[in-house]
Amino acid sequence: MKYIEDIGSYFMMLGKVFSSPTKTSVLKELIFKEINDLIIGSLGIVAFISFFVGGVIAIQTALNMDNPLIPDYLVGFATRQSVILEFAPTFMSIIMAGKVGSFITSSIGSMRVTEQIDALEVMGINSLNYLVFPKIVALLFYPFVIAISMFLGILGGWVAGVYGGFTSSASFVQGLQEEFIPFHIVYAFLKTMIFAFILATVPSWQGYYMKGGALEVGKASTNSFVWTSVLIILSNYIVTQLLLSS
Amino acid sequence: MIKIENIKKSFGDEEILKGITTTFEKGKTNLIIGQSGSGKTVMLKCLIGLFQPEEGRIYYEDKAIQDMNDDEQRTLREEIGMLFQGGALFDSMNIEDNVMFPLRMFSSQKKSEMLTRVNEVLKRVNLENVNKKFPAEISGGMQKRVSIARAIVNNPKYLFCDEPNSGLDPRTATVIDNLIQEITHEYNITTIVVTHDMNSVMEIGENIVLLKNGLLVWQGTKEDIFKTDNEDVTKFVYSSDLFKKIRDIQISEQ
Ligand SMILES: Nc1ncnc2c1ncn2[C@@H]1O[C@H](COP(=O)(O)OP(=O)(O)OP(=O)(O)O)[C@@H](O)[C@H]1O
Numbered sequence: 001m002k003y004i005e006d007i008g009s010y011f012m013m014l015g016k017v018f019s020s021p022t023k024t025s026v027l028k029e030l031i032f033k034e035i036n037d038l039i040i041g042s043l044g045i046v047a048f049i050s051f052f053v054g055g056v057i058a059i060q061t062a063l064n065m066d067n068p069l070i071p072d073y074l075v076g077f078a079t080r081q082s083v084i085l086e087f088a089p090t091f092m093s094i095i096m097a098g099k100v101g102s103f104i105t106s107s108i109g110s111m112r113v114t115e116q117i118d119a120l121e122v123m124g125i126n127s128l129n130y131l132v133f134p135k136i137v138a139l140l141f142y143p144f145v146i147a148i149s150m151f152l153g154i155l156g157g158w159v160a161g162v163y164g165g166f167t168s169s170a171s172f173v174q175g176l177q178e179e180f181i182p183f184h185i186v187y188a189f190l191k192t193m194i195f196a197f198i199l200a201t202v203p204s205w206q207g208y209y210m211k212g213g214a215l216e217v218g219k220a221s222t223n224s225f226v227w228t229s230v231l232i233i234l235s236n237y238i239v240t241q242l243l244l245s246s
Numbered sequence: 247m248i249k250i251e252n253i254k255k256s257f258g259d260e261e262i263l264k265g266i267t268t269t270f271e272k273g274k275t276n277l278i279i280g281q282s283g284s285g286k287t288v289m290l291k292c293l294i295g296l297f298q299p300e301e302g303r304i305y306y307e308d309k310a311i312q313d314m315n316d317d318e319q320r321t322l323r324e325e326i327g328m329l330f331q332g333g334a335l336f337d338s339m340n341i342e343d344n345v346m347f348p349l350r351m352f353s354s355q356k357k358s359e360m361l362t363r364v365n366e367v368l369k370r371v372n373l374e375n376v377n378k379k380f381p382a383e384i385s386g387g388m389q390k391r392v393s394i395a396r397a398i399v400n401n402p403k404y405l406f407c408d409e410p411n412s413g414l415d416p417r418t419a420t421v422i423d424n425l426i427q428e429i430t431h432e433y434n435i436t437t438i439v440v441t442h443d444m445n446s447v448m449e450i451g452e453n454i455v456l457l458k459n460g461l462l463v464w465q466g467t468k469e470d471i472f473k474t475d476n477e478d479v480t481k482f483v484y485s486s487d488l489f490k491k492i493r494d495i496q497i498s499e500q
């Protein structure tokens with residue numbers, strides 16, 4: 001019963017986010033601020049994780065193929081497939097659910113408990129549009145983050161593979177080009193967009209409708225991470241089933 | 247003028263407001279007094295539409311908010327200035343931007359004009375040289391004054407203050423009380439102040455409403471409040487030793 005209510009209130013929230021917009025000049029400023037906080041502010045950690053995990057994927061693949069019949073270029077091939085299909089879009093998004101998601105929940109949640117949201121409403125401002133809409137727009141840039149993650153993941157794989165002596169640069173690059181299916185890119189970015197929407201809205205919902213004080217803000221942030229990740233994993237499963245298995 | 251008729255508000259099984267009817271007049275400082283937990287803040291939040299009462303009607307001039315459509319409600323809210331009990335300053339913005347916020351949202355003034363106005367109201371609440379600080383960097387009393395500045399910056403027609411001088415020293419508290427009254431008279435607006443401070447009652451109580459257990463138990467002016475034998479009033483007023491002594495002195499002088 002509670003879940004049905006929650007789902008209902010989530011979609012009602014979305015309806016309000018896109019109605020009675022805030023003054024354009026103010027909205028523009030808010031959007032730039034969110035791009036800075038949510039997108040630019042995440043690049044460092046995304047770059048770091050992507051590069052090293054890409055490297056680990058390459059090393060693991062190389063170490064696991066003892067069979068001489070397996071071609072050398074498999075290291076590059078496997079790195080490309082794992083990074084583009086799953087690591088960058090899905091697992092990066094789970095990490096972002098921890099970083100961006102709990103940031104969104106705690107910042108909106110603390111505005112809720114200190115009556116800042118009430119203050120907006122009393123002034124006649126649609127607080128959902130004011131707070132959530134700029135986040136959704138900012139996360140339209142999320143695919144760029146994932147593109148960077150893909151690039152650095154593969155670069156990390158190349159560096160680890162070549163400089164670790166597991167493969168040659170030429171065969172790694174050959175692996176990258178082997179059996180390349182352009183639709184995989186479409187699939188990866190399509191699900192990235194879905195994850196971006198989840199990342200912007202689910203933590204906002206958690207923060208906006210929370211009750212209580214500072215302690216509850218902490219709890220709401222944890223909840224927000226759990227729910228955002230669960231929804232990302234579920235929608236990943238559904239999208240993959242729909243787009244790749246036919 | 248704001249008129250309320252038979253307002254009832256509950257949270258769960260607990261009835262907080264049990265049917266309140268009264269009128270808050272224009273050009274006067276209307277006070278809501280009562281013990282902590284008596285429902286003053288809940289009543290204020292019903293008046294400004296943050297809480298929906300289960301029963302009763304709230305009229306701004308002649309129009310009930312229940313009858314207003316979204317646009318009318320929004321226009322009304324642009325005319326409301328509200329000071330929250332906890333200040334409710336935006337902590338992501340510095341003081342200047344906090345106070346400027348209503349102007350940026352609802353006026354078409356140039357930035358320099360807005361800034362002049364912001365400095366003017368900050369000066370009225372005795373705050374200067376804090377423009378670039380953030381709410382977390384100033385004291386609680388200063389935050390309160392910034393909130394008052396934000397509430398009055400856009401010349402509201404209706405001003406609501408939830409305990410404007412709690413946490414302020416007596417001198418600043420008096421300055422703030424007087425400021426609220428001045429603005430009320432100067433612009434002929436409807437002002438409602440929630441307080442349990444007897445000093446405020448004495449300073450600015452032009453129309454006082456006493457709440458007790460969710461009911462309106464007494465209404466009158468600051469002159470009336472010392473004459474009445476209403477038990478609830480005397481209990482509230484003379485809970486302070488100071489006022490007890492003043493009364494004893496008055497009695498012994500007679
Ligand atoms: N959002 C809420 N949910 C549930 N109960 C509430 C809520 N807000 C207030 N109450 C209850 O309503 C009652 C009156 O609270 P209110 O805040 O109006 O008191 P008050 O008169 O403003 O007191 P104070 O002088 O301490 O500020 C309290 O018992 C409180 O527990």
Ligand SMILES: [Mg+2]
Nearest residue numbers: 286287331408
């Ligand atoms: Mg209160």
